[in-house]
Amino acid sequence: MGKNTHSSPFSVSNPPNNHKLQNGNSRYSVRVVDQSSVNGLQLENGDDLLIHILSWDFESDLTEEYGENEDRIRAKIKWPFKLQPLKTRFERTSDYIFNFFPLFLIECSQILFKAKTLNNDEEFTFTVLFANVDKCFLQMTLIADAGNLKQSLSDQFSTGDLVVLKIQHISIMAFIKQSFSSSIRIEILIHPAKSNVIAYNNRDLDRFDVLQQLFAPISNKSNQVNSKSTAQKLTVVLKKVLSITTLMREYKTLCTINKLFLRDWILGLNVEEISNLSEIDMLALENEFYDIPIELTNTLIRKYNKGQLLAICNSMRRQGITLIQGPPGSGKTTTIIAIISCILHGKNHSKSHTTLAINDQKHNTCCDRYPWFRKDYINWTDQDREADDIIFYENSTNQDENVNIYDCISRSEWRNTVKGKLLTVPSYADPFKRVLICAPSNAAVDEIVKRLTKSVELDGGIFGADGKRFQPVVTRVGPNIHPDLLEYSLEVKADKTLKLNRGVNQFKGTIKQNILLQSQVICATLSVCGSSELSGFAGHLDALIVDEATQGVELSNLIAISLNSIKRVILVGDPCQLPATVCSRFAIQLGYNQSLFQRLQACGHFINLLDVQYRMCTEISRFPSETFYHGRLKDCDEIHKIRPLVDWYDLPILRPTVFFSIESKEIRAETSYANEIEVELTCQLIEVILGFAEKIPVHKIVESIGVITPYSAQVALLTDAISKRFKGLGTVDVSTVDGFQGREKEIVIFSAVRTLGHGNVHQAIINGKMQLLSGDRLDGFDIKNLTSFSDRMSETFISDQRRINVGITRARTNLFIIGNPHYLLDHIFWLKLYYYYKKNDMIFYVPNDMFDKQGDLYGLRLWISSYFKANPHLCDRFSKIAPKFVSTIISLEKQDV
Template sequence: MITLIIAGIDKSIGPGDIVGAFINEVGTASDEIGKIRIKRKEKQAEVEVKLSAAAKIIEIMNNNQIGGVKVNIYAQNPDDLIDKEIMDYYHKFKHLLALEFSEREAQYNLEMKYLTARERQARGRTILNLTGQEAGFTFDHLFLVKFKPVYPEQKISATEIKAGNTVIITANTSKGKQSITGRVVKRDDYFLTVSFSVQPPEFVYNSLDIRIDLFINKDKFNLMNSILESVKKPVNQIQQRKIDILLDRQKPLFNKQSIIIESETLNELQRKAVNKSLAAEDIYLIQGPPATGKTTTAVEIIKQSVQTGDKVLVTASSDYTVDKLSEFLLDEGINLLRFGYPINSDQQLINSTFAELIVKQDSYLKAQQLRKDLSKKYLTDQPNFNLETNLNILNQEDKKIIEQVKDLEKKAAQEILTEADVICTTNFAVGSKFLTDLNFDLSIIEEANQAIQPAALLAFLKAKKTILLGDQKELLPDIISKEAAKQGLASSLFDRLTNLYAENCLVKFKHQYRMNRKLMGFASLYFYDNQLRADESAAKITLADLDIKTSTDNAFTVQAMQANYPFVFLDTSEMKAAEHCLHENGLYYNPVEAEIILDLINQAVKSNLSAADIGVITPYLAQINLINQHNKFAQVEINQAAAFQGREKELIIYSAVRSNQSANLGLLKNLNQLNLALTRARRKIIFVGDSKTICQEEVYANLLIYTKKIGLYYKL
């Protein structure tokens, strides 16, 4: 039973009048009506009715008459009218998001209170010794500042801070410690560009000891909570249908008319994925292990959809993947808009960005001229005058001009967004104010395994149909609250829909196009039930194909680079190569391993392998920083596995770091990260580690056995 309020009754109306109206006017059964409480002073009644009858009673009787008196009827608690399973989902994820936010807030507060700046930098959540320089404005008039290390040519330390993060900029000045909050819009090895909604204070440009701290991104949590409101109260039939699919209240449908797309560039399973995706009316799922052609398939689906007039939204968790998909689509001649800030500097991609296109629109140019003219009135007295932050001092006439400016800018944005056939952006950028009013025929969610459900729902509820692509054996959602993860926040939308609809709505790719067959073998055996098959174009590739110089030298570096060994395990267990712990805070590095890695890099380059074709992967930021400090080759990429998502190198060198008497593995226990690392190499992997420590874990013991069987095991 739920309680309905009848407002506007007078003293002539009693319980009998109410029951009679419900039965005669609505057709409510008597057993669907419970207790009735008349409140004469408030001129209202409280009536208990069954949930199944409540909506119809409100629909018919609100603004209708009871006993000749016009009344209003509504639920005492509006949420009572929503189905229980919808409310259960809503409350569950509201609770889980609250747990995760609280955990992140607690982590930040504890670290800021108890860790030194250098300790927090070692954890990847602070960058020290930076200086700022003005970098102009964004198209929507945010201030941009580019931060770089104080020392020339120095790289920014390995860090978790990336585009989209909220950060706090701090410096000690003559006025004491000053700070301002901003958002990272771009990051590379040498620069960090941050946007600000207000004019940054002078210290941002003048200080030589700027500190940048990773802060909690409240906007992302607000966005996810907002999309949960849409689950509770869908704004249109498209959302209602998708929510029914989400909760298994209705089954996904397919067009009865068969759609067959033939393409010589696709294999059989890829063609099936394209055809089923085009035939789907609601959802389709594509599970693709590394290098099995998920991106190629997604591009074909998008291309075919655009040809039929569909408007398509493409999202992913990372900017890199969004850029990669955008570049593929641009190469196909797709009319595409890249919403957000690309990592890649490809000019064709930059030319397709929202920021680049909007400044060329006539409406936007008119708006900027009005801004310029208006600003001149105030520049004499206020050199740093900015319209956005000084609206309160404008007269009424000037405020009307500002409204005109905003209308012109909005018109320019709408023109660009409307003209694009495909919009590519990150999952959270879908919540931008510029995209709020847009709906799509199709949304494609790449890296769907990485997004928690509320994050993926942003794109899922934006389109009539959604195709999700992912691989649960690679990166998973980034959750720091163990309790939230345990209660279900770690389960992605891809997981949920796979569990519900795998029989009819899922295809699994098996044909990989990157790795040498022997390299592929271990990942296939351990992570993919031995189902992966190497395409002939990749099956037998080795470093010998790249004209690598060979030598008869017995040095371990030379032996490790032999082309006939695609898999090499360099065992440090007999060496004095113990791990070190930085600041006693679980930040591990291994100087001996770092020296070995550097020797291997030098030998690889000496053997004629391009530095750009070499990747070094290690789970520990302290190890990355140590190797970077001494690495002579700027093009060699040294990072954690996550940074290599969707990418490949000819040679991957892996540094395990951990070497201790207790067989403590720490981050090495994350086997999804291991799988990601082992599947980045095309021709060779050199794994450096202490077998006595790491082989206490079954997967590493099996890796050692596998290497001895098909590759080179070398005890240092």
């Protein structure tokens, strides 16, 4: 670059001046290159991603994309080609990469922008200890200022973190290659790669020119800082932005897609077409389980419905991808349990048994009691025996009471022997068979682990070859594990092994591999599948099951699919429930939020629909079935047996489901919303529920209630109000819609929050500016006539139909929806829901006169009192159910309220 006169180690790779854009008006734009002139896009390793990310200007490129056009988006991510919507099917892997990579970059930029806006102000001062140039990067080793650290540096910065380096009032993004207790090794992009220089505009090249002049003095001819160099005193300030480990793992899978065994399935070239179960002779269903023990087959036929059995059958194929759609309450996890059972006991494995013997008394410690701990002392033989024999010598010591010795054992039976105690363990499963179960979030993975490790008496565990339940060997890989599940953590198991085997030369990595080798079910998040523990796992994985597969973007799913030996994948999810979280609106418009499940579905891949729901009473289930599943989701035969904790359906406000139409005003809270009036009504509903359930233990009622809202600010307001209102009664579960995915409650209160306008709702009430919705708007309205309807809420959070589907399908016996129809009816989905409730006489219009002078809701109990006065026979019946509460209700009529 002309301005740079330094003899610097960077100059040899500087892009030539003729790469500067000649058009003065194009200083902040990128030339568009014809895609047809490029013979595929070659991505090799993580450096290619870092070249893009580290080339972004932290201040000017990481900005909100709202309102920006495609040219500006391409300029920010340094992409010279025209952006294309995500395709459904790809002929070549190069097409796949070329389509996905720019959308991935757009999403990366918005993830970094979100992190930038939420970033804390904690900064750390470092001294440059060492520097060298490697290709496009300047790598520096920094030592921390000891007085600036309150704890180990590795607790503040981790390998894979993206940080902002500040020097001489310039902010530069850097990547942490390694993190130690008192030093870190980072790299910054010092010039663009020659192969990608066309993507940079004049401003970018000027910025690199400044960086080269700035850092030229810290390197000598050998590219190192010597002991006498003044660079040793050069200080920089670092501030963490976020970890990009998951992004790096997603990118790695994109680079290696051509090597995947399931590549053609991923590209959409192999479509699995399967006949409907109605064409299968149920009497011959056993033939579908040609490799499954007959006892297990009989158990599944007895316990599972047709849709579930078809999904199980189709999951037994040796290779390929199976899609299973699990609507709310359809037994999705139950079906996964059956699939695991079949995989572990199938495939030409008819009642073969194994013998495990531990005979080395020198190592007769508690570690010897765990077959996965010491592979050297395990002898697997295929003998025709009735059970596995594990010798536990009586003189064993050093047993850690915190270790569950039955963790690896399905069922046990002690008997005395001459040598000691012999533990008899019935075993039909191949000891080297294992299944990997993944999900996008830690919460979802923990729910699976809880189900697998739950007591057999409580229908936990999986099915054995004999059709009876047992607890498999489960290992949970990765951080952020629920405290109740730590005993199943790979890290905890490895640490206990090291502790118990003191004095024995062992490597922790080897111990972890042995633990995984002896596990039957391995559980991890999609991102953790890219960790060293699993990406380097040498063992065979018979199948991969991805739960909540529709909640992860396609590249996240590929992290797990790209693992060694994966030939069989079962994707379980529901496109009609929570979507993948994508930060970029522009990427969403181009289809990046589409999951692998949805894209394969669009390719014509067969969907195994679990079409029977066991959770919701009919009044709650009918609307989501008709709206989201075209009426295909049916109630189970026993659904009529679902009854509320208290027989209160005769009271209009406590029918199975009620829409509380209320006038209120929302309050903006930074990036979220809250609604005080809806909070008050929620509290009053809880009071009424607790009142009528006075004969039931309070903790049981509190545990049966869930409060759901789409907005985090409303969660905070609800949590605070409920805790103050109901002191000493336990904690009512309050969460966002996302937090309730996969869960259920007997009673759910859904707060919609959003209204027309902002401000102080109490002032609006006092001024009488709100008008009660009379319902006239829908009189004579036909819900079929919606072709010309203008959906003004289409891009708002509350309008996401999949998110609302989750919110209104968590309840078993009672669903209460609180919302302001003046706002909600501007959205087609809410209009349909409101019409359904009005047609079935399930709307409760909360009148304005239910507010007192302070603007607080008082009226639910007063309304009940008036209702009882008009219906004395109901008053008499409820007096027997809740005499104290009804007495209090009746007394309200005599008070001046």
